[in-house]
Amino acid sequence: MADAKARIAVLGASGYTGSELVRLLLRHPRVEIVALTADRKAGLSMADVFPQFAPFPLPKLVTIDAVDFTAVDLVFCALPHATTQEVIKKVFEVAPAVKVVDLSADFRLKDPGAYEQWYGNPHSATELQQEAAFGLVEIYRNEIRKARLVANPGCHTTTSILPVVPLLEAGAIEPDSIVIDSKTGMSGAGRSAKEAMLFSEVSEGIHAYSVSGHRHMGELDQEYSKAAGRPVTPMFVPVLTPxxxxxxxxxxxxxxGATAEDLHNLLATYYKGEAFVHVLPFGAVPQSRHVRGSNMVFIGVVADRVPGRAIILSTLDNLVKGASGQAVQNMNLVLGFPETLGLEQIALMP
Amino acid sequence: MADAKARIAVLGASGYTGSELVRLLLRHPRVEIVALTADRKAGLSMADVFPQFAPFPLPKLVTIDAVDFTAVDLVFCALPHATTQEVIKKVFEVAPAVKVVDLSADFRLKDPGAYEQWYGNPHSATELQQEAAFGLVEIYRNEIRKARLVANPGCHTTTSILPVVPLLEAGAIEPDSIVIDSKTGMSGAGRSAKEAMLFSEVSEGIHAYSVSGHRHMGELDQEYSKAAGRPVTPMFVPVLTPxxxxxxxxxxxxxxGATAEDLHNLLATYYKGEAFVHVLPFGAVPQSRHVRGSNMVFIGVVADRVPGRAIILSTLDNLVKGASGQAVQNMNLVLGFPETLGLEQIALMP
Amino acid sequence: MADAKARIAVLGASGYTGSELVRLLLRHPRVEIVALTADRKAGLSMADVFPQFAPFPLPKLVTIDAVDFTAVDLVFCALPHATTQEVIKKVFEVAPAVKVVDLSADFRLKDPGAYEQWYGNPHSATELQQEAAFGLVEIYRNEIRKARLVANPGCHTTTSILPVVPLLEAGAIEPDSIVIDSKTGMSGAGRSAKEAMLFSEVSEGIHAYSVSGHRHMGELDQEYSKAAGRPVTPMFVPVLTPxxxxxxxxxxxxxxGATAEDLHNLLATYYKGEAFVHVLPFGAVPQSRHVRGSNMVFIGVVADRVPGRAIILSTLDNLVKGASGQAVQNMNLVLGFPETLGLEQIALMP
Amino acid sequence: MADAKARIAVLGASGYTGSELVRLLLRHPRVEIVALTADRKAGLSMADVFPQFAPFPLPKLVTIDAVDFTAVDLVFCALPHATTQEVIKKVFEVAPAVKVVDLSADFRLKDPGAYEQWYGNPHSATELQQEAAFGLVEIYRNEIRKARLVANPGCHTTTSILPVVPLLEAGAIEPDSIVIDSKTGMSGAGRSAKEAMLFSEVSEGIHAYSVSGHRHMGELDQEYSKAAGRPVTPMFVPVLTPxxxxxxxxxxxxxxGATAEDLHNLLATYYKGEAFVHVLPFGAVPQSRHVRGSNMVFIGVVADRVPGRAIILSTLDNLVKGASGQAVQNMNLVLGFPETLGLEQIALMP
Known part of the structure; x- marks a missing residue:
């Protein structure tokens, strides 16, 4: 029956990436949400936790143990880093044929040493680590189509890999010159109650964080090095924005040796035909609000006043293309649906 | 040919209600945007004016004169108050069978005297004024289905009519007791450059405006009085919120004489089955962010500590259910489409 | 020695009212901060907890037990409700001559029954409850000058008592007609880590809270009833604003029977000569940002479109005139300093 | 008479730097505001334009022609770039002994060629251009003390000159390696009505601007080159932040060759004893909200993960240390007052 809906479970539905998955999946014509989990909030309805879902029928929140994975076609895993690897290992033990799109960082780094360096302990599912496809669709589309486990990349990572990898592959930029200031909205910090994320602590001001080492650097190093064919360690500072x-x-x-305009043309050619990557005209500057709520990445290339230097500006919505939207895009590939299905929503501005 | 797409013109596409119409119509399966107008920005592309539309094909912005209304099925008119009545009169002269959904205030007040009182000059299209249906779907659904011209109600108005009219019709509340504090976001002030709407003037603070007389009061008076069967003039203060x-x-x-819970039950019954009006459980308090970007109205009823007094909380997105979403809902009725088509989007939160 | 500085202790210095006290006291010419307490953060420096104080010398945070109250002239108590009464009782046992300005709600209600009704348990220091002066300077200046213990009023309370009490005293308004929608910024919710106060939960939206009964109502009832000479129970809804x-x-x-302009004139006369209460010209509307960071209250009176009805708009900074600034104003009275000392700062706008 | 107050004129009092000057000067014990100008708003009171000043006596706004500069001791000039040079030339013709602190960019660049390059037309007061002292107090204190005309530096400029010039002077960093991402709040864009600065256009999002050439780059080049003893042209991108x-x-x-910690120690030593520059402990990261409303600069130095690379974070309030506070600091030097007078206000947080 070609049009039976795929049965979807979302593990970790009470966080922002979880609710964003539900927002997208509820309007996706080919799927049906059959399970939603949330450890501490098990027993509540999704509307208790996110009142915007009150008008829509959804399964109750349960613990992971309560999910029958043999009756699920695809699992989105939006759990904290580290616990994820154990959970997914068990899911595959119970249901080896299920597909998994993991939104944590647990399967993004291929090198066990790099994983241990950035995350502080050895990986506990190294076979799955090797099996996982890196879920950056525009670069790894073919691998993802065949994957059982997809590691959805990080939000900072997606923003900075897409506009740089084609330039490194082409040898057009100096690998050691890359400097990135990556500003992020607050929802990327998640929904757990922390003093440092209260409105009064973070509105009306700005500050850098994790300056000496943000975990997304491991992903950048991996993908930049692969593209350049030699080790690359960019300077990278994340900045929390109100x-x-x-x-x-x-x-x-x-x-x-290339001009900034050459860089622009390289990117425009590379992403021609991509539904979710839009390269602006040369010299134009993107704004984050023009992609808010959508699965788009907007990229601009501007010449510096000194020849041989260029500034690239790249922006996306951290909860959509930076997390749940990209996860649905990966799901579409893995389940053989059209890649853009359920992701057509246009940015909400203002 | 049942599935030919309806041809749509949007007059005034360079403002926020215009861009919101385009956002919704671009994803509506039964329509096609054939004309977009913007007086001062004619000649530009929609992407020049709203870069979020850059990835999507759209007609160029033109002046109203350049539109062939005989090749259009329905016109959305998102022009400033007052100029609107002249424009629509001319549209109907050229194309009497076209349908019009007007987002201005020009056709909302049935009483020519009330119009002149609130808007300062006599109405110049009084026949159309009498012809127009008041576009509050949940209350006037049948009239709208048959209408050629629909007057889309104001954002403050929709928010405060929906939860009060059923109570007045039922005689459950004292008509003279109604007091409304109606908080609005900034996009309701439109996109024209005004010192008073600069970020630095309106962020990090709050203030009332038009306290002694906001034009939406005319619509409230009209609808409340009709429901109560006698003149009602509520106290109403709009408040600009960051x-x-x-x-x-x-x-x-x-x-x-009723209890607050009786009021709740009245509303819950009245709106049962409505796709876009959600009455929360008795005592629950809605939040505006839970309807942001969606066409929903959320309504809560809470008992005051003194019996016989109650507080009703009503919220919607001023650009969607308060303007362009409601306009598309009206279009769906007028053109015979399913009422919710193109309006299924769930709130964006955070 | 007339100019010896008064020795000040701040109990509960790690919250927002605590840090606001420190901000004001550090620049007050007649006082010296000799002790700062914070239970869970004892041992840290104030700069660890509020980096804005890093350039200034301040005592370390200690527990309350570590403070020698016999070497203190005045104590500001910025502790949570309920624990406060025990703490202050002990302070007076050790140091009966010390002065106390309490920013909690524990001593605001004179009626033990009302206290128990609003706070859920009986008061444990009823003698002090009777002794305490209600610290609304513009109304109780003489009592405060002689007081040993001052109960600093709440932020919603101060905002709504000041413009209404003179009208009730004059018999100019119907006591049963009062309806208040009181919008508050986020800092009033304090600094403890709560999911509901995260930036992503409360920005870009608005909602009412404690609709069926906010504790500040007890203070309003008390002061309104006293002014009217009979029980008054206003309708009051607090609203959380981004x-x-x-x-x-x-x-x-x-x-x-009075006109709105009469109300205005009553208030303008009543507050003539007050340094911190500014009544705007009749019909003018205040904005909260024009008092931000200052100890001012701005009050506007506007006529409703229906004669005999009026709208009063009142605004202050909840951390200054609504808490710590008013507390310093009380301190100035209690210690015999000029009332405005250390409070001259003008609003920060934008 | 040692304590006679200095007579101050503020030209351009209706903008944000103008109102910020008034805020600071009203509380400065040694000055008196005798004239306030605003071309289009002449005739209004300052309270009409900025209601926060309503409680305070201030001269009416007049046109510049109406000011008697011979009865003024010091003029703050907060006018748009370009018109400023004509105005100041005339002021000195009328009153050669008056002191001027200019907040525009007109006298910051010493090189007439650089001025023309960045501002598009030749300088019309080149003698004054050579005479002007560059008003960055911590670096040019002695020149400023003797100056008649002080060119107050830009906000981006002050932020990025202070932490870098000592390192260039010491030869501790590679001049060609400097890359700056400089985030700014909205008030820096001024108070004129522009669509691009409306709340709905700039809240809830972020974007770079003037990427290919912001005028503050000219000041950076000048000061960096002077410190390095050879031409320096940093990469510099300003970013508009909500x-x-x-x-x-x-x-x-x-x-x-130095370590990041060496850089930190260099800066800590250089700014030891400065009232308005605070170098955080090595590795600590400043936040802009910790200097909001104050005249402080907070500087942090963090080691990059790769030895030989470092990240410096520098923050100030653009309207205080980035404009009007620094201007008052310059005034204090020029008029022989203590440098910190009137600038003691501590940051407002939250």
Whole structure:
């Protein structure tokens, strides 16, 4: 029956990436949400936790133990880092044929040493780590189509990999020149109650964080190094910005001889035909609000006043293309649906 | 040919209600945007004016003169008050069979005297004024289905009419007791450059405006009086709030004997089965962010500590159910489409 | 020695009212901060907890037990409700001559029954409860000058008592007609980590809270009833607004015959000569941002379109005149300093 | 008479830097505001334009022609770029002994060629251009003390010059490695009505601007080159951030052999004893909200994960240390007052 709906479970539905998955999946014509989990909030309805869902029928929140994974076609895993690997290992033990799109960082790094360096303990599911496809669709589309387990990349990562990898592959920029200031909205910090994320602590001001080492650097190193064919360790500083949604990266590069306009043309050609990557005209500057709520990435390339230097500006919605939207895009590939299905929503502005 | 797409023109596409119409119509399966107008910005592309539309094909912005209304099925008119009546009169002269959904205030008041009182000059299209249906779907659904011209109600108005009219019709509340504090986001002030609407003037603070007389009062008076069967003039103060989207009305009432819970039950019954009006459980308090970006109205009823008094809280997104979403809902009725088509989007939160 | 500085202790210095006290006291010419307490953060420096104080010398945070109250002239108590009464009782046992300005709600209600009704348990220091002066300077200046213990009023309370009490005393408004929608910024919710106060939960939206009964109602009832000479129970709804600072009350009243302009003149006369209460010209509307960071209250009176009804708008900064600024004003009276000392700061706008 | 108050004129009092000057000067014990100008708003009171000043006596707004500069001791000039040079030339013709602190960019660049390059037309007061002292107090204190005309530096400029110049002077960093991402609040864009600065256009999002060439780059080049003893042209991108106040610069550098901790120690030593520059402990990250409303600069130095690379974070309030506070600090020097007079206000947080 070609049109039977795929049965979907969302593990960790009480966080922002979880609710964003539900928002997208509820309007996706080919899927049906059959299970939603939330450890501490098990027993509540989704509307208790996110009142915007009150008008819509949804399964109650349960613990992971209560899910019958043999009756599920695809699992989205939106759990905290580290616990994820144990959970997914068990899911595959029970239901080896289920597909998994994991939104944590647990399966993004291929190198067990790099994983241990950035996350502080050895990986406990190294076979799955090797099996997982890196879920950056525009770069790894073919691998993802065949994957059982997809590691959805990080939000800072997606923003800064997409506009840089094609330039490194082409040898057009100096790998050691890359400097990134990556501004993020507050929703990326998640929904757990922390003093540092109270409105009064973070509105009307701005500050950098994790300056000496943010975990997304491991993903950047991995993908940049692969593209350049040699180790690359960019300078990278994340900055917490008083807005809900959006990543906005200012990427400073030096070319190997190309002009800034050459860089622009390389990117425009590379992403021609992509539904979710839009390269602006040369010299134009994107704004994060123009992608808010959508699955789009907007990329701009501007010449620096000094020839041989260029500034690349890249922006996306951290909860959509930076997390749940990209996860649905991965699901579409894994389940053989059209890639853009359920992701057509246009940015909400203002 | 049942599935030919309806041809749509949007007059005044460079404002926020215009762009919101485009956002919704671009994803509506039964329509096609064939004309977009913007007087001062004619000649530009929609992407020049709203970069979020860059990835999507759209007609160029033109002046109203350049539109062939005989090749259009329905016109959305998102023009400033007053100029609107002239424009629509001319549209009907050229194309008498076209349908019009007007987002201005020009056709909302049935009484020419009331119009002149609130808007300062006599109406110049009084026949159309009498012809127009008041576009509050949940109350006037049948009239709208047959209408050629629909007057889309105001954002404050919709928020405060929906939860009060059923109570007045039932005689459950004292008509003279109604007091409304109606908080609105900034996008309701439109996109024209005004010092008073600069970020630095309106963020991090709050203030009332038009306290002694906001034009939406005319619509409230009209609908409340009709429901009560005698003149009603509520106290009404609009308040400018540092957020983009949302109307949030605190409505204070005294009952004619009913309890607050009776009021709740009346509303829950009245709106049962409505796709876009959600009455929360008795005592629960809605939040504007739970309807942001959606066409929903959320209504809560809470008992005051003194019996016989109640507080009603009503909220919607001023650009969706308070303007463009409601306009599309009206279009769906007028063109015979399912009422919810193109309006299924769930609130964006955070 | 006339100019010896008064020795001040701040109990509960790690919250927002505590830090606001420190901000004001550090620049007050007649006082010296000798002790700062914070239970869970004892041992830290004030700069660890509030980095804005890093450039200034301040005592370390200690527990309350570590404070020698016999070497203190005045104690500000910025502790949670309920625990406060025990703490202050002990302070007076050790140091009967010390002065105390209490920012909690524990000593605001004179009637033990009312206290128990609003706070859920009986008062444990009823003698002090009777002794305490209600610290609304503009109304109780003489009592406060002689007081050993001052109960600093709440932020919603101060905003809505000041513009209404003179009208009730004059018999100019109907006591039963009072309806208040009182909007507050986020800092009033304090600094403890709560999911409901995260930036992503409360920005870009608005909602009412404690609709069926906010504790500040007890203070309103007490002061309104006293002014009217008979029981008054206003309708009162607090609303959480996406800004850091500010209370903004819309107060709807019906007169007993007076015009709105009469109400204005009554208030203008009553507050003539007050340094911190500014009555705007009749018909003018205040904004919360024009008092932000200052100890001012701005009050506006506007005529409703229906004669005999009026709208009063009252605004202050909840952390200054609504808490710590008013506390310093009380301190100035209690210690015999000029009332405005250390409170001259003008609003920060934008 | 040692304590006679200095007579101050503020030209351009209706903008944000103008109102910020008035806020500071009203509380400065040694000055008296004798004239306030505003071309289009001449005739209004300051309270009409900025209601926060309503409680305080201030001269009416007049046109510049109406000011008697011979009865003024010091003029603050907060006028738009370009018109400023004509105005100041005339002021000195009328009153050669008056002191001027200019907040525009007109006298910041010493090189007439650089001025023309960045501002598009030749300078019309080149003698004054050579005479002017560059008003960055911590670096040019002695020149400023003797100056008749002080060119107050830009907000981005002050933020990025203070932490970098000492390192360049010491030869501790590679001049060609400097990359700056400088985030600014909205008030820096001024108070004129522009669509691009409406709340709904700039809240809930972020974007770079003037990427290919912001005028503050000219000041950076001048001061960096002077410190390095050879031409320096840093990469510099300004970014518009949804907050009112604050500049926050992420400055990426490579050392000439020093460690990041060496850079920290250099800065800590250089600014030891400065009242308005606070260097945080090594590795600590400043936040813009911790300097909001104050005249402080907070500087942090953090080691990059790769030795020989460091990240410097520098922040100030653009309207205080980035404009009007620094101007008052310059006034204090020029008029022989203690440098910190009137500038003791502590940051407002939250």
């Amino acid at each position: 807005m809900n949604r959006g990543i906005y990266a200012t990427i400073f590069v030096r070319t190997t | 957020m983009n989207r949302g109307i949030y009305a605190t409505i204070f009432v005294r009952t004619t | 800004m850091n600072r500010g209370i903004y009350a819309t107060i709807f009243v019906r007169t007993t | 907050m009112n106040r604050g500049i926050y610069a992420t400055i990426f550098v490579r050392t000439t």
